[in-house]
Amino acid sequence: MRYLPLSGTDRSAMLARIGVPSIDDLFADIPKRLRVKGLDLPRAAGEMSVERTLGRLAAKNVPxxxxxxxxxxxxxxxxVPASVDHLIQRSEFLTSYTPYQPEITQGTLQVLFEFQTQVANLTGMEVANASMYDGSTATAEAVLMAHRVTKRKKAVLAGGLHPHYRAVVETTSAMAGDSVVALAPDPAGTEDILAAIDGETSCVVVQSPSFYGHLIDLAPIAEKAHANGALLVAVFTEVMSLGLIEPPGAQGADIVVGEGQSIGNPLTFGGPYVGLFATRQKFVRQMPGRLCGETVDAEGRRGFVLTLSTREQHIRRDKATSNICTNSGLCALAFTIHMTLLxxxxxxxxxxxxxxxxxxxxxxxxxxxxxxxxxxxxxxxxxxxxxxxxxxxxxxxxxxxxxxxxxxxxxxxxxxxxxxxxxxxxxxxxxxxxxxxxxxxxxxxxx
Amino acid sequence: MTMNTQGRPTAPGEAAVTATDTFTGNRALQIEEALLFEIGRYDVTGVDLDEPETFTPRLGKLARKTPIDLPGLSEPEAVRHYVRLSQKNYSIDSGLYPLGSCTMKHNPRLNEKMARLPGFADVHPLQPLSTVAGAVDLMAELGRWLLEMTGMTSVALSPKAGAHGELCGMMAIKAAIEAKGEPRNIVLVPESAHGTNPATAALIGFKVVTVPARADGTVDPEAVKALLSPQVAAIMLTNPNTCGLFERDVVEIAAAVHEAGAYFYCDGANFNAIVGKAKVGELGVDAMHINLHKTFSTPHGGGGPGAGPVVFSERLAAFAPLPFVRVTADGPVLVENEVALEGGETPFGRMVAFHGQMGMFVRALSYMLSHGGDGLRQASEDAVLNANYVRVGLRDLMSQPSGDRTCMHEVLFDDHFLDGTGITTLDFAKAMIDEGYHPMTMYFPLVVHGAMLIEPTESESKASLDLFVATLRDLVLKAKAGDTARFLEAPRFAPRRRLDETRAARQPKLKWEKPEPWSEAAE
Amino acid sequence: MTTYFTKDHEWIRIDGDVATVGITDYAQSQLGDVVYVELPEIGKALAKGDEAAVVESVKAASEVFAPVSGTVEAVNVALTDEPGKINESPEAEGWFVKLKLTASDELAELLDEEAYKAFVETL
Structure with missing residues (x-):
């Protein structure tokens, strides 16, 4: 098998060194009656064969x-410019893990710092994280964050929110025991969302451009939300729109989330994509996801590290701001390179x-x-x-x-x-x- | 206060400084690279586009008034910038990456090629279904492989990562409990568990109760039984566990959990050890996520994207979230919404927009097809063989908290072998960097003092392991011989010396700001 | 003024019916560089054992529990900007909260300095 370096001779020599007669002795902790004899699956295949099999499936789709x-x-x-896909396939980006050892992952870390800056500037916000899974999960996380900030449990969703995003928020909220008021679908772009905001609202979630394409004036919504002690979560699914329309940050949004796929990333039938998440400096410790920060090394040179990680699951465990571990690093890299070229x-x-x-x-x-x-x-x-x-x-x-x-x-x-x-x-x-x-x-x- | 002894030094300390004496700060192939914002210009772009002809905008009053502050680079500058940055990264392509629990195995390039076929990369999730039959077929085929390998009943492909898969599995359990109208709100989690487990359970309102570990790090079925009650919803168990051991009593634990009316969630992070060797369905597992980016080698990409499909037992199968692929006599059908449901399908909701990480599905299936059932089993055997080979090569010099016993695909050491040297696990790890290795997972699992968790994976040759073992042996001997500076000053040869994490956290600087003189000049 | 300690590594200095609470030098040495502190709201009533504050180092977050019951009368706001005070001066400038005691009989359950020192020796 072309991906397995050990030869039969190697295996025998290694077993002898370990001091067991057979490989099965290394699996002795698995109860004998539960050991699998074989899998009902095809045998190993060479590159040509795999290309044929998958090529046939690909050919049934219309690009x-x-x-x-x-x-x-x-x-x-x-x-997407050709250089983007070339650069993200550099071994050192593609096959590196989360930058837990900053001395030997400054490449990934500096990219994340550039990504955070681009996202913050684009959305008109003060801080952005190092990416989320996608726009829909970023929206669900924004609602959870608004609950933490306001200590309230009722989110209001505008009728122009992408129906899948609404479903993801509703699923998460129902499971977490929070309430959601989802306004009826608003294809005309005429709903009165202000009437839905009251003193118990944690956040109002508004997509602009909406699912139906309408550009929504966020400023009055932010004003009403803030007057009631609630946050405005602004959502977008088309990040390119921010090149031409006033950013949510300038319209009073407290959290801005959205889908970054449009910059640098192919369609790929729905994923992987890259969730963008930005907020105000004062809420940074309530933010989910990884953050990269600037610091210096022992020689005083600028360098970057993952920071404020006490918010995260591997330290806070059941008190973490989110259970998120993986981000969308490579898609964020593609976003950053494409944005840099633009x-x-x-x-x-x-x-x-x-x-x-x-x-x-x-x-x-x-x-x-x-x-x-x-x-x-x-x-x-x-x-x-x-x-x-x-x-x-x-x-x-x-x-x-x-x-x-x-x-x-x-x-x-x-x-x-x-x-x-x-x-x-x-x-x-x-x-x-x-x-x-x-x-x-x-x-x-x-x- | 709760005492957490993970507070290892996070500032560089008093290490001797060897300043670079080149004019540029460069060190031959290690080239210093400024931030994009310091080299980019606002009137430069690396993408040639023609300005559209005059038209009447339909932006209402929301046309952008404020500048964005996004400098650009021409293509040669951008390529050089990101190539230079890439050269500051360690990667599996360049060396052994023994991060325990992370399964840093080889990423075949065939998988990248397959994922980039226009029929997969250039299709939209909401195209008419008649134009994406191959994509749905691929999802069905991936599901078939996952179910055969795990012996489970149904699969939810959509979760975007391992932790997201955990959330999916625990939501299904919550939905099943609510469907029965039971007041169960406790989830048992062993203390050796990944942090995502308690975080996930807490996120959806479960109360987490910790199960103490036995001295060897495994879970004692009696300890579980003592905690079981009509309030317990589930146990979340990693198997093989985070100490690299197969939970011998897993069947007994599963039976007790089921007897008590609760569910068994298995964290599948360590699935790479048992593919083709044991089926989790036969161990009594009700739900398990599978990290395609670990076991099935979709690239980690510096922290993602991942993919975390979840397999369910018959007890939970009906609760799998939308969307899912229904396999029928006429072929697979993508079920996207409630209206399309058939009897017995009661999804708990939706985890993501669209259908999941298709790009990762293609790569994972390409990996599976390449290995075949026989190769997948061989890969697991080699992963376990390699870990034990490393264990045996180091056991006389390093200390094993679980005693001298066979491990699965990763081997765990603690820091007792460093007692009296003044060198910590962190120092030891940093010295490995100077030797050209990415360090192992350190300080995890939390139940072991100064833990060092080594997972070589099946991708390493015997020669590679021999050099790795010889290197670690040499480092241990140097540590014991009092060559302390080598460790405390490490890394000395990396693109950066130790970084001041304390400073980063006390005065967070999370994005680039224009330096003061710059903004004055602009005004 | 009398100073008491707990096995959870908090110290409690009593001045009349007001208790000043912080973490011990041993605790700060175990935590490493403190980078952030979350303090309770003034006026909050805490029962013995309630979470009174959260103290974060780069790699760890720990809850500080109320060693005795009381109402929060003051918090050390200086820690917000200079959490390093907890490392530099844990048992003076690095104090966390002042509690107005509501159950002073609980003091009897705490350790004195000698007993705490002996306890730390065993760790």
């Missing part, structure tokens, strides 16, 4: 790059291209009979009301080779009132030909 592609709703198709100048331009493409697409699609746009404002994603069931339209368009967006019913099943809604995203990867093809096909399907 986003091969079709006009407008699917978003929490994960976005963007172009810089402020590149990010702004990329965000404008996304917005321009989406604006143009929306204008084209509403030309189709019976189609209305539900958004006054949006970034690179918006919601259409179709004259018939959106899931069927999406299937019909897929049959024509166009992946048109996400029918809301896929995430909000059992809600006939939402059945005709389609969430459509357009990014820099779409060409004018893609948009024209989509608009023409939609005309046909709806005709």
């Amino acid at each position: 986003a790059s091969t079709v006009p592609f407008f699917v978003g709703a929490g994960a976005y198709k963007h172009h 810089g402020e100048k590149g990010l702004g331009r990329l965000a404008r291209i996304n917005h321009a493409n989406a604006v143009e697409l929306a204008e084209m699609l509403v030309e189709a009979p019976g189609v209305t746009l539900l958004n006054d404002s949006f970034f690179n994603e918006f919601t259409l009301r179709l004259p018939k069931d959106a899931a069927g339209v999406v299937e019909a368009l897929a049959a024509r080779g166009i992946l048109a967006g996400v029918p809301v019913s896929r995430l909000e099943p059992g809600r006939p009132d939402l059945g005709n809604l389609l969430v459509v995203a357009s990014t820099e990867v779409n060409t004018v030909e893609d948009r024209t093809a989509f608009a023409a096909a939609l005309q046909e399907v709806l005709a």
